[in-house]
Amino acid sequence: MKYRNPRIPEGINVSDRHPLKxxxxxxGGALLLLVLLSWLLGQFGGRLARLLPFEHEAALAPVSLxxxxxxxxxxxxxxxxxxxxxxxxAMPEGMEVRLHVSxxxxxxxxxxxxxxxxxxxxxxxxxxxxxxxxxxxxxxMAHVEHRDPIVGIGQGxxxxxxxxxxxxxxxxxxxxxxxxxxxxxxxxxMEREADTEALTAVQGMYGHIAGARDxxxxxxxxxxxxxxEEMPAIFSSHPLDEQRLEAISALARERGWxxxxxxxxLPAAFRRWLSEAAARAAEARxxxxxxxxxxxxxxxxxxx
Amino acid sequence: xxxxxxxxxxxxxxxxxxxxxxxxxYRSIIExxxxxxxxxxxxxxxxxxxxxxxxxLVIGSTVVSVDYFKRFLAAxxxxxxxxxxxxxxxxxxxxxxxxxxxxxxxxxxxAAMVFNVKYETASISKGRGNTIGSIEVLAYGTALIEQRRK
Numbered sequence: 026m027k028y029r030n031p032r033i034p035e036g037i038n039v040s041d042r043h044p045l046k047x048x049x050x051x052x053g054g055a056l057l058l059l060v061l062l063s064w065l066l067g068q069f070g071g072r073l074a075r076l077l078p079f080e081h082e083a084a085l086a087p088v089s090l091x092x093x094x095x096x097x098x099x100x101x102x103x104x105x106x107x108x109x110x111x112x113x114x115a116m117p118e119g120m121e122v123r124l125h126v127s128x129x130x131x132x133x134x135x136x137x138x139x140x141x142x143x144x145x146x147x148x149x150x151x152x153x154x155x156x157x158x159x160x161x162x163x164x165x166m167a168h169v170e171h172r173d174p175i176v177g178i179g180q181g182x183x184x185x186x187x188x189x190x191x192x193x194x195x196x197x198x199x200x201x202x203x204x205x206x207x208x209x210x211x212x213x214x215m216e217r218e219a220d221t222e223a224l225t226a227v228q229g230m231y232g233h234i235a236g237a238r239d240x241x242x243x244x245x246x247x248x249x250x251x252x253x254e255e256m257p258a259i260f261s262s263h264p265l266d267e268q269r270l271e272a273i274s275a276l277a278r279e280r281g282w283x284x285x286x287x288x289x290x291l292p293a294a295f296r297r298w299l300s301e302a303a304a305r306a307a308e309a310r311x312x313x314x315x316x317x318x319x320x321x322x323x324x325x326x327x328x329x
Numbered sequence: 330x331x332x333x334x335x336x337x338x339x340x341x342x343x344x345x346x347x348x349x350x351x352x353x354x355y356r357s358i359i360e361x362x363x364x365x366x367x368x369x370x371x372x373x374x375x376x377x378x379x380x381x382x383x384x385x386l387v388i389g390s391t392v393v394s395v396d397y398f399k400r401f402l403a404a405x406x407x408x409x410x411x412x413x414x415x416x417x418x419x420x421x422x423x424x425x426x427x428x429x430x431x432x433x434x435x436x437x438x439x440a441a442m443v444f445n446v447k448y449e450t451a452s453i454s455k456g457r458g459n460t461i462g463s464i465e466v467l468a469y470g471t472a473l474i475e476q477r478r479k
Binding site: 026028029030032035038039040042044045047048051052054055058 | 344348359362363366369370371377398399401402405406408409412414415417418421442
């Protein structure tokens with residue numbers, strides 16, 4: 026008997042498929058899966074969060090971040106303006122909006138859990154007239170009305186939780202992290218709906234929407250000046266200001282609203298009220314033992 | 330961000346060095362297989378009775394470990410299932426290298442062929458999750474050495 030080993034052709038036990046191609050296909054698939062999973066979870070989390078009654082949402086509000094630096098006059102003026110706008114909007118039963126002013130010079134304003142809206146002096150000082158302020162307030166109030174803050178947090182929490190579990194480092198204290206409240210990101214859809222709602226309210230109140238454009242011009246100018254990093258929350262999910270302004274104009278044409286009109290001036294004492302708020306914030310910062318006074322804390326979180 | 334950079338550096342390092350080493354190894358394997366082809370390794374347990382051969386145990390052992398790139402690819406493969414091609418080439422090299430080492434040992438003994446050839450593998454990192462996965466591939470058989478007739 027003759028013994029021999031025949032030569033076995035290559036490529037039977039080994040695939041000749043290029044490893045980089047394999048990596049591309051697999052990594053692409055995994056990424057797609059991850060994106061799909063995140064999206065699904067986000068939707069699910071958002072839906073679930075919407076079911077939370079508003080009274081319970083108020084209990085989750087970051088109260089420590091929200092003590093107001095506004096004096097009684099400024100607060101009364103804002104409350105009055107908010108009240109008038111609220112009567113133009115279809116606020117559900119039992120929903121209450123609370124306005125807070127921070128004396129910090131951050132250029133920002135945002136709505137957070139429990140109907141709390143925080144306005145920063147930095148942004149308020151830049152507003153040319155009451156119509157712009159009304160548009161800003163109405164926009165944030167519309168977020169509250171649509172329950173965008175809790176939906177945003179619900180979406181974020183669901184995604185963070187599961188991705189955390191996948192990576193093996195679940196940050197289960199999702200609602201405990203204060204940063205979340207100021208880093209809320211709304212979808213374009215949410216922003217557009219809030220714009221529409223706010224414009225309707227402003228139109229109902231003044232008979233024209235001239236102030237809305239001015240608000241966005243102010244924000245646009247600030248953005249040009251400071252670069253993208255310090256984008257105010259109101260614009261965070263909108264890389265294209267023009268698109269948004271066009272959408273506003275289109276809506277105005279469609280509904281026959283006037284984009285020009287006489288602007289109502291802000292109260293004569295408005296700037297004084299704001300400097301008083303700034304002084305109050307500075308005082309709180311300077312007080313020993315209160316190093317983490319509410320306003321300064323929010324400001325820091327935002328910048329971080 | 331820093332972690333990501335480290336990850337990418339390790340990945341491309343694993344790919345570059347791993348692929349280079351693999352290509353070089355395959356070239357060497359194919360060349361040596363050709364050289365040692367005259368010395369057959371037979372799986373049969375029944376060696377020829379005539380002529381009378383002297384016998385000796387010959388073994389060839391290889392320990393292989395996986396590079397970062399292959400490991401990442403295999404981990405991704407775990408998600409979807411299918412051929413883990415990145416490990417296949419690694420183990421193919423280990424098997425052939427072990428057999429070659431065994432044959433080389435037999436050739437050094439002046440053997441005509443190796444009978445009853447078997448493979449075994451042992452996982453070195455078994456049960457320890459965080460260590461680098463490496464396994465031993467062992468090939469062994471009985472070398473038949475032609476006796477000089479007096």
